[in-house]
Amino acid sequence: MDIILVRHGATEAGPGICQGQADTALSNQGFAGVQQLAANWTGAAPRFLFSSDLRRAQQSAQIFAAAFAIEPLSDARLREQDFGTWNGQHWNDIVRADASRHHHWQENWVIQEAPDGESFADVIRRTGAWLAALLGSTARDDCVLAIAHAGSIRALLCHALGLPPGRALAMAVDEACTSRIRYTAGQFEVRHINSTRFEAN
Structure with missing residues (x-):
């Protein structure tokens, strides 16, 4: 089975914003980036199209849904990390207003929750649950497309x-870029990471 992971396009949030689970919309640039990526799809259409239930991912998924005439399946387990009270704030403002908690979180981000939010370990657990359910309900030759976020894609x-988990940030996951993993013979193979094109098998 092939699992193709796509990060949503650019959003209306400005640079330096901690988006997290703030429900931001795609910008015009974001729509164009995802449309360009979708236009480069090669091969048969995916059997399943999954999406985070956050608006920026849903809007990105609709572009692929229109291309493939397939209904997106919304799943909250693919959401971005929840940064709690920091969602939607500028990181510079967070550092100024909440310096102590930000420092503690930054030093322990894998296991430390953001205030009223979750840790990256929490994201690992929920995306792992999605992945396990997927493996239990798909066939060997299926292709699955999932529209998600930097944090949830890194977790997967x-x-x-x-x-x-502490090595997650070593992987670039840019907006409107794709990564492909293949599950075969009981193990995963990574075919490509963070590409602007759907690269051939």
């Missing part, structure tokens, strides 16, 4: 690569 790639 950690599962696939067997990476410790």
Whole structure:
């Protein structure tokens, strides 16, 4: 089974914003970026199209849904990390107003929750639950497309690569870019990461 992970396009949030689970919309640039990516799809249409239930992912998924005449399946387990009270704030403002908690979080971000939010370990757990359910309900030759976020895609790639969560930030996951993993013979293979094109098998 092939799992193709796409990060949503650019949003209306300005640079430096901690988006987290703030429900931001795609910008015009974001729509164009995802449309360009979708236009480069090669091969048969995916059997399933999943999406985070956040608006920026849903809007990105609709572009692929129109291209493939397929209904997106919304799943909150694919959401971005929840940064709690920091969602939607500028990181510079967070550092100024909440310096102590930000410092503690930054030093322990894998296991430390953001205020009223979740840790990256929490994201690992919920995306792992989605992945396990997917493996239990799909066939060997299925292709699955999932529209998600930098945090949830990094978590899924950690599962696939067997990476410790602390190495997640070593992987670039840019907007309107794609990563492909393949599950075969009981293990994952990573075919490509953070590409602006759907690269051939």
